[in-house]
Amino acid sequence: MTDELDALKSRTAAALAEAADLRALDGVRVSVLGKTGSLTGLLKELGRAAPEQRRERGAALNRLKDELSGTIEARRIELEGMAIRARLAREKIDVTLPPRPPATGLIHPISRTIEEMAAIFGAMGFSVGEGLDIETDWFNFSALNIPAHHPARADHDTFYLPGTRQDRPLLLRTQTSDVQIISMLEQEPPIRVIAPGRTYRADHDATHSPMFHQCEGIVIDRDITLGHLKGCLIDFLRSFFGISNLPVRFRSSYFPFTEPSMEVDIGWNRRTGDLGGGGDWLEILGSGMVHPRVLANCGLDPREWQGFAFGMGVERVTMLKYGISDLRPFFESDLRWLRHYGFSPLAPTMLHERA
Numbered sequence: 001m002t003d004e005l006d007a008l009k010s011r012t013a014a015a016l017a018e019a020a021d022l023r024a025l026d027g028v029r030v031s032v033l034g035k036t037g038s039l040t041g042l043l044k045e046l047g048r049a050a051p052e053q054r055r056e057r058g059a060a061l062n063r064l065k066d067e068l069s070g071t072i073e074a075r076r077i078e079l080e081g082m083a084i085r086a087r088l089a090r091e092k093i094d095v096t097l098p099p100r101p102p103a104t105g106l107i108h109p110i111s112r113t114i115e116e117m118a119a120i121f122g123a124m125g126f127s128v129g130e131g132l133d134i135e136t137d138w139f140n141f142s143a144l145n146i147p148a149h150h151p152a153r154a155d156h157d158t159f160y161l162p163g164t165r166q167d168r169p170l171l172l173r174t175q176t177s178d179v180q181i182i183s184m185l186e187q188e189p190p191i192r193v194i195a196p197g198r199t200y201r202a203d204h205d206a207t208h209s210p211m212f213h214q215c216e217g218i219v220i221d222r223d224i225t226l227g228h229l230k231g232c233l234i235d236f237l238r239s240f241f242g243i244s245n246l247p248v249r250f251r252s253s254y255f256p257f258t259e260p261s262m263e264v265d266i267g268w269n270r271r272t273g274d275l276g277g278g279g280d281w282l283e284i285l286g287s288g289m290v291h292p293r294v295l296a297n298c299g300l301d302p303r304e305w306q307g308f309a310f311g312m313g314v315e316r317v318t319m320l321k322y323g324i325s326d327l328r329p330f331f332e333s334d335l336r337w338l339r340h341y342g343f344s345p346l347a348p349t350m351l352h353e354r355a
């Protein structure tokens, strides 16, 4: 008899060891202790045993029942623990892992300068406009009061292209000033636009590249004066170079499309190259009040509308700001140069610093 109970006990133990999950465990429990389970069956048979055997056998069966209930319960706890550990392992997130591989690409100094210009002028209410690299001589010259045979055309070492557009000769634009014309033709005043972009001149040495960048600016409104021009450019230059008391000088000059025209100088120290109050002056941009003839070329009545315009070399201001002495590496894609002078894409821009 006890052999039979021992056999049931070891069968149950083997089945429990084999039960790999809670469902299998429940199957074992039902097969032993359920309504039609093997131990339940033995307990039911007890009634048929002789009275003198009944007590002893009953006690043995009940002990076994307690024992098996205990081992089933122990296995349940074990399996539940295993299930939780498996789920934790499955759903684990390593919060120390970087969200993405560290960025290796860097922002080119030219792009960085253009972003900063857009941020500073953007805060003053300018939007960013665009021109075309391939332009007609009308947008690049004639509409800007530089007619054919005007000596200023000869200064620009222009790349002319075969073909025409609207019967006008095609060229690679020599200046971003074409965007003055585009803005006035496309928009109703008041206009506040800056236009960074590529420009081209047939010139190549340490300080000239056949392709380079300029940034143009134009403001058209009623009652615009030279005071607005000066305030806008002084604010921009001090903000861009990060020198709040940067000396700025306006020197009368000549451009065909502005009258009066001024070149703008900033203070620096010629000996050390430091920007600021070093006693020397460095020319940094061209500017002036938009010429009445240019307004009229764009269909605006000069008695009603005035404005100012300015233009600067993007490479030039970048070289001055970051102490870069040679123009050529800007366009050579040398990784060592880019790693040295490039900017992290996540580095804060001027606007963040100013906020």
Ligand code: DAH
Residues within 6 Å of the ligand: 174, 175, 176, 177, 216, 217, 255, 257, 258, 285, 286, 287, 288, 309, 310, 311, 312
């Ligand atoms: N376009 C001129 C250049 O390439 C720069 C310039 C001067 C732009 C005066 C202007 C301006 O808008 O008013 O040298």
